[in-house]
Amino acid sequence: MPMTILIIIFYALKEKIAAFDIFLNGAKEGVEITFKIFPTLIGLFFAIGLLRSSGIIDLITKIISPVLNFIKFPSEIVPLALLRPISGSASMAVATDIIKQNGVDSFVGLVASVIMGSTETTLYTIAVYTSSVKIKNSRGIIVAALAADITGILVSILICKILF
Amino acid sequence: MLNLLWPIFIVVSIFYSILSGNIENVEKAITESTESAVTFTLTLIGMTCLWSGIMEIASNTRIINYLTKIFKPIVKFLFPEVKEEQKSFKNIIMNIIANVLGLGNAATPIGLQAMSELQKNNNEKNKLSDSMMMLIVLNTASLQVIPITVIAIRTSLGSVSPTKIIFPVWISTICAAVVGISLTKILIKVNK
Secondary structure, eight states: OHHHHHHHHHHHHHTTOOHHHHHHHHHHHHHHHHHHHHHHHHHHHHHHHHHHHHTHHHHHHHHHHHHHHHTTOOGGGHHHHHHTTTOHHHHHHHHHHHHHHHOTTSHHHHHHHHHHHHBOOHHHHHHHHHHHTTOOBOTTHHHHHHHHHHHHHHHHHHHHHHHO | OHHHHHHHHHHHHHHHHHHTTOHHHHHHHHHHHHHHHHHHHHHHHHHHHHHHHHHHHHTTSTHHHHHHHHHHHHHHHHOTTOOTTSHHHHHHHHHHHHHHTTOHHHHHHHHHHHHHHHHHTOSSTTBOOHHHHHHHHHHHBOOOSSOHHHHHHHHHTTOSOGGGGHHHHHHHHHHHHHHHHHHHHHHHHHOO
């Protein structure tokens, strides 16, 4: 981060532009953007807080683990796979826990790390991006994004099986 | 989409917590979730303003010209609607770069600026345009070259080789991105 900032400011000095005035213009827009997405954040954090605290994720994990075991999907990874698209902080907490429980350099620990590194919080991203321009019709974009997530998770397991 | 998912999340969670006698936890989570949304927004507002400002400077220097040259073919392929002289073209390039560099805090504000620029040229204001769909999918794919956060966690947990995951992360990211982008191209054609 500091290096990126340094390079940008260096160019601003070199080209003698009014760096601080331009900075203020940009920063002002930042305030507007954040306030626009605040209601979305409250709504999402609330619903995801409920999901996590109710224990329903554990129940779903128990139900679908046998099915996923059939395709050699490690059951330790199931809660992470379920939470990853909906909550960044929750999936980070779960991933850290999985890595701690199974060992940071164990197979499961590596899979959890690769999943965290190669996927994003899809639902949050879609909600924030669409609500920032107040758009309701998202033309089924969630299907493409979730398919990408599932691909990412499956490939993470597969590549770890091949390499480690 | 969220009009469907959001109520389901709430009803199922509360219903299940009553059945499993877990209602106190849920009660606590309700207050905690609003608090954490506020804390998160406060952190976000600082970083968003800082990065919006820094990126505004960058887009006024010649850096943006160099980067445009490098990224033009990719952006042209993914966003055929967006013209090079439009402000959204710059925003999209900056957003991709912030994602690739792993500057998540910078990527979101620039991405949202790109959204509001794209909305100006959107014919149906209540519907995502083709370019908006592509931008969202790119931002749901984790494009960063070095997964810094995960490496930091692995280091803190005492891994013997915290960076061992970089190559598998690349493979996995590329596969996910290819699937996401292809499906979006299909959705754009099918869901007019």
